[in-house]
Amino acid sequence: MKLTFLGTGTSQGIPVIxxxxxxxxxxxxxxxxxxTSVLIEYEGTNLLIDTGPDFRQQMLVNRVKRLDAVLYTHEHKDHTAGLDDIRSYNFKQxxxxxxxxxxxxxxxLKRDYAYMFTESKYPGVASVTLHEIENKPFTINQVKVQPIEVMHYQLPVYGYRIGDMAYxxxxxxxxxxxxxxxxxLDVLVINALQKKSHISHLTLEEAIQFIAxxxxxxxxxxHVGHYMGLHKDVQNELPENVYLAYDGLILHG
Structure with a gap:
């Protein structure tokens, strides 16, 4: 398995405007x-988790030539707003x-991108097929995917386990x-927004306890916010098997 961190920031990204x-x-x-987004390459299948506002830039920077499917965690715009650019893969593949x-x-998605789902689509519009999933395992190209339901305050969100990695x-x-x-698990990827308490995200301390x-x-x-602190300082505070992810980091397992 190869996992590439395409984005590791919170909804505003860093730097914040x-x-x-x-x-x-x-x-x-x-x-x-x-x-926040990751690309998982496993058993010949390329799976993307979320198409946020930076999707186009992430695909170009990381030279992603093929996508087999997109997994969505939830419906917030920082995880869905880049979907229109999926059309490049429609044309190529x-x-x-x-x-x-x-x-x-x-x-x-059907509300936000209604033009993709009309009977008479405008030429060149992205083409997608929707697959409803429940909180039970499913497969994509023989790759088993296990949803993990978590709560984002009162909103259910899916994480995913693939092999010995969970995101x-x-x-x-x-x-x-x-x-x-x-x-x-060999690898657990988990969010931590900042050090101070937050209503809908784990804090750094809570994430470290969850990992333990x-x-x-x-x-x-x-999914790190700018209030977390400088990467070099935060990394020095973490247990020896815990790392602050960053854009472009690649894991092999």
């Missing part, structure tokens, strides 16, 4: 974060792009039932 904090002024590339998500997510973003709480699906409870071999923190 009009902000003059030390993180937003940092020239360290670790502190420059696009909206000569296929509709399969999109996987819970019904509420797919309904939101969770925008979580605040995770039930004991869902935690059982996270046993025996799950006990993966290694863990990576994503």
């Amino acid at each position: 009009a902000c003059n904090c030390e993180v937003c002024r940092s020239v360290d590339f670790h502190d420059q974060r696009l909206r 000569k296929m509709d792009m399969p999109l996987y998500g819970r019904p509420s997510v797919l309904d939101q 969770i973003t925008d979580a605040k709480t995770v039930s004991n039932t869902e935690r059982e699906k996270l046993k025996d 409870d799950i006990n993966p071999r290694r863990a990576y923190i994503t």
Whole structure:
């Protein structure tokens, strides 16, 4: 398995527009974060998780030549707003792009991108096929995908386990039932927005405790906000098997 962090920032990205904090002024590339997304390459299949506003830039920077499907975590715009640019893959691969998500997510996509779903589509409009998923395993090109339901305040969000890797973003709480699906992980990716308490995201301390409870071999923190602090400082505060992810980081497993 190969996992590429395409974006590791929160909904505004870093730097934040009009902000003059030390993180937003940092020239360290670790502190420059696009909206959260990952590419998973596994058994010959390329799976993208979320198409945020930076989708086009992420595909160009990482030279992603093929996508087999998109998995959606939830319907917020920082995870869906780049879908229109999927049409480049329609043209290149000569296929509709399969999109996987819970019904509420797919309904939101149909509202936001109504022009993609009309009977008489404008020429060149992106072509997609929608696949409703429930909280049970499914397969894409023989790759088994296990949804992990977490709560983003009161909004259900899907994380995903593929093989010995699990990816969770925008979580605040995770039930004991869902935690059982996270046993025996090599890699856990989990969100942590900042150090101060937040209503809908794990804090750094809460994420570290969650990692300790799950006990993966290694863990990576994503969906990071500018109030977290400088990458180099935060990394020095983390346990030895926990890492602050950054854009462009590649994991092999």
